[in-house]
Amino acid sequence: MKYCSKCGTKLxxxxxxxxxxxxxxxxxxxxxxxKFSSAISAIIFNPQKDKVLLLKQYxxxxxxxxxxxxxxxxx
Ligand SMILES: [Zn+2]
Numbered sequence: 317m318k319y320c321s322k323c324g325t326k327l328x329x330x331x332x333x334x335x336x337x338x339x340x341x342x343x344x345x346x347x348x349x350x351k352f353s354s355a356i357s358a359i360i361f362n363p364q365k366d367k368v369l370l371l372k373q374y375x376x377x378x379x380x381x382x383x384x385x386x387x388x389x390x391x
Contacts, residue, residue, distance in 0.1 A: 317339050321348060322348075323341065327341055327348055328342060
């Protein structure tokens with residue numbers, strides 16, 4: 317990230333007391349942290365660990381899906 321996402325001013329690196337050097341907008345006088353999407357994945361087993369939880373997809377009752385993905389956006 318080289319420019320401020322709010323005003324377009326070139327960012328400088330400034331020391332943040334928690335995160336160390338962080339991109340900083342001298343015009344907005346705010347740190348500009350890199351935005352990233354978060355995700356998790358998990359497989360759910362029964363206590364004996366010989367079965368996994370499958371999901372049935374809406375509109376397709378004959379199939380079961382082991383993995384379901386969903387992307388979340390901040391905007
Ligand atoms: Zn700015």
